[in-house]
Amino acid sequence: MFIPDLSKIAIPKGPAPLTQMQIDEYIASLTKKLHDKNAVLIAHYYTNPEIQKLAQASGGFIGDSLEMARWGRDNSAKTVIVAGVRFMGETAAILSPEKNIIMPELTAECSLDLGCPHEEFAKFCKEHKEYAVVVYANTSAKVKALADYVVTSSIALEMVEYLHLLGKKIIWAPDRHLGSYIEEHTGAKMLRWQAHCIVHDEFKANALAELKEQHPDAAIMVHPESPEAVTKMADFVGSTSQILHAVGDMPNKKFIIATDTGIFYKILQAYPDRELIPAPTGGAGATCQSCAHCPWMRLNTLPLIDKALDNLADHRITVDVETRERALVSLNRLLDFSANLKKYGSVEAMINARVFI
Ligand code: 13P
Ligand code: SF4
Numbered sequence: 001m002f003i004p005d006l007s008k009i010a011i012p013k014g015p016a017p018l019t020q021m022q023i024d025e026y027i028a029s030l031t032k033k034l035h036d037k038n039a040v041l042i043a044h045y046y047t048n049p050e051i052q053k054l055a056q057a058s059g060g061f062i063g064d065s066l067e068m069a070r071w072g073r074d075n076s077a078k079t080v081i082v083a084g085v086r087f088m089g090e091t092a093a094i095l096s097p098e099k100n101i102i103m104p105e106l107t108a109e110c111s112l113d114l115g116c117p118h119e120e121f122a123k124f125c126k127e128h129k130e131y132a133v134v135v136y137a138n139t140s141a142k143v144k145a146l147a148d149y150v151v152t153s154s155i156a157l158e159m160v161e162y163l164h165l166l167g168k169k170i171i172w173a174p175d176r177h178l179g180s181y182i183e184e185h186t187g188a189k190m191l192r193w194q195a196h197c198i199v200h201d202e203f204k205a206n207a208l209a210e211l212k213e214q215h216p217d218a219a220i221m222v223h224p225e226s227p228e229a230v231t232k233m234a235d236f237v238g239s240t241s242q243i244l245h246a247v248g249d250m251p252n253k254k255f256i257i258a259t260d261t262g263i264f265y266k267i268l269q270a271y272p273d274r275e276l277i278p279a280p281t282g283g284a285g286a287t288c289q290s291c292a293h294c295p296w297m298r299l300n301t302l303p304l305i306d307k308a309l310d311n312l313a314d315h316r317i318t319v320d321v322e323t324r325e326r327a328l329v330s331l332n333r334l335l336d337f338s339a340n341l342k343k344y345g346s347v348e349a350m351i352n353a354r355v356f357i
Pocket of ligand 1: 063064065138153197225239240
């Protein structure tokens with residue numbers, strides 16, 4: 001199997017921060033500009049707080065990758081600005097080809113996407129034709145076009161459980177940590193691609209244990225893209241939106257959060273009395289590359305949203321028709337599966353009702 005070398009990828013430096021006065025001015029002028037252009041802003045939880053603030057002020061949306069895809073598809077605006085990373089823009093373009101899908105920064109990558117080049121992945125799938133191919137949403141449109149099913153972190157476990165119960169052999173790509181977490185919790189043995197998220201991969205179990213000793217009353221909340229030693233220490237493991245809701249549901253007042261610190265904005269807005277502590281990305285003497293904030297999410301800035309709204313053509317993200325049509329099949333299975341899971345309440349109930357996606 002092709003093993004991606006993610007130590008060589010270029011990590012972009014974040015732009016200089018704006019002053020509070022600049023942020024306020026941009027939010028006021030961009031709210032008006034978005035309305036004037038019949039455009040909406042969809043932001044991921046990991047974007048900087050000022051981007052999330054603009055999404056809220058202008059009647060846009062903040063969410064996880066699955067919710068962003070759904071909301072963008074169902075909203076009537078002609079122009080959708082996606083503040084996130086490229087795979088999120090591509091997903092929106094696949095689901096809504098009639099809309100202008102615009103990204104403030106077209107070079108906002110994701111290490112999982114970079115770690116799964118479609119030519120290598122196509123070769124791998126061809127060598128294992130009898131397998132169902134399940135890919136994480138954090139992949140290019142071309143990789144989604146090779147897949148039978150797309151999943152996001154909020155539904156990956158249930159989708160694999162479903163396919164496993166139906167007796168399917170499964171290829172899983174590209175996140176190795178999420179893959180091993182799913183294997184452990186479903187009993188499915190999958191052929192797993194070996195990429196990782198450079199943000200979550202940096203969380204360290206030893207340093208986390210030390211931090212927990214200092215805050216014994218804190219619950220540990222972990223995104224499943226983190227290493228196994230970290231998820232094993234968690235009180236709760238889940239996607240970004242699942243972590244957000246769990247903070248509200250759990251009795252603790254203090255939380256150690258092992259995911260991108262961008263999510264703190266929304267958690268604290270929903271639950272202002274909670275204390276949030278970032279999980280450590282290094283032990284004694286260690287350094288961090290991302291330091292718990294995705295370097296590509298950080299590229300989404302208010303000045304770039306302004307620029308994109310003035311030059312839609314330069315910021316438009318498109319997917320060629322053939323790729324789009326094939327990727328749409330696997331993405332629609334994700335949306336179908338998630339709607340049925342909600343309707344039936346469990347994977348077993350879906351199978352008992354003979355719902356086959
Ligand atoms: P979610 O699916 O939880 O939004 O996560 C996307 C992502 O990029 C995680 O690193
Ligand atoms: Fe990709 Fe990780 Fe950034 Fe999410 S946080 S977009 S998985 S690099």
